[in-house]
Amino acid sequence: MATVKPSTTTNIGINEKNRAGTAQLLNHLLSDEIVLYTKTRYYHWNVTGPRFHNLHLFFETQYTELAEIIDQVAERVRQLGYFAFGTLEQFKKTTRLNENYGEVPSDDDMIRNLMEDHETIIRQLRTDLEKADENFHDTGTNDFLTSLMEQHEKMAWMLRAHLQ
Numbered sequence: 001m002a003t004v005k006p007s008t009t010t011n012i013g014i015n016e017k018n019r020a021g022t023a024q025l026l027n028h029l030l031s032d033e034i035v036l037y038t039k040t041r042y043y044h045w046n047v048t049g050p051r052f053h054n055l056h057l058f059f060e061t062q063y064t065e066l067a068e069i070i071d072q073v074a075e076r077v078r079q080l081g082y083f084a085f086g087t088l089e090q091f092k093k094t095t096r097l098n099e100n101y102g103e104v105p106s107d108d109d110m111i112r113n114l115m116e117d118h119e120t121i122i123r124q125l126r127t128d129l130e131k132a133d134e135n136f137h138d139t140g141t142n143d144f145l146t147s148l149m150e151q152h153e154k155m156a157w158m159l160r161a162h163l164q
Contacts (some may be wrong), residue, residue, distance in 0.1 A: 021131070037067060
């Protein structure tokens with residue numbers, strides 16, 4: 001799925017081809033973040049059992065942090081002079097995460113699913129931050145992705161701690 005470029009010129013020291021490549025990476029990440037946010041919110045609404053209250057609040061904390069990440073990723077795409085994805089169809093076609101349609105897992109499986117999704121994003125971020133720097137010569141996005149990776153590592157650790 002192509003990244004759509006606005007009509008204005010962007011002259012930030014990165015050529016158009018490289019900015020387009022980085023914007024494409026970021027839009028795929030945006031899709032992953034949207035799916036993870038939605039899944040976290042879904043689990044927040046549907047968690048049951050003796051840990052309901054604690055997990056309900058914990059999932060709310062996580063989806064709130066993900067909402068901020070989503071905004072930052074979309075704004076980074078715009079900083080590069082491209083439009084951020086914004087339709088469910090775009091997100092669905094470009095995400096690397098699974099949704100488990102219609103399934104309401106146990107509380108432990110909810111935690112495990114979210115942890116695995118964060119780990120998937122972390123692995124992809126490691127690849128993408130190298131591409132941003134080495135292939136697209138965009139050290140700003142490289143730094144941005146490193147920061148996001150650290151946020152996801154912390155969120156995954158917090159989920160993992162619930163399973164130990």
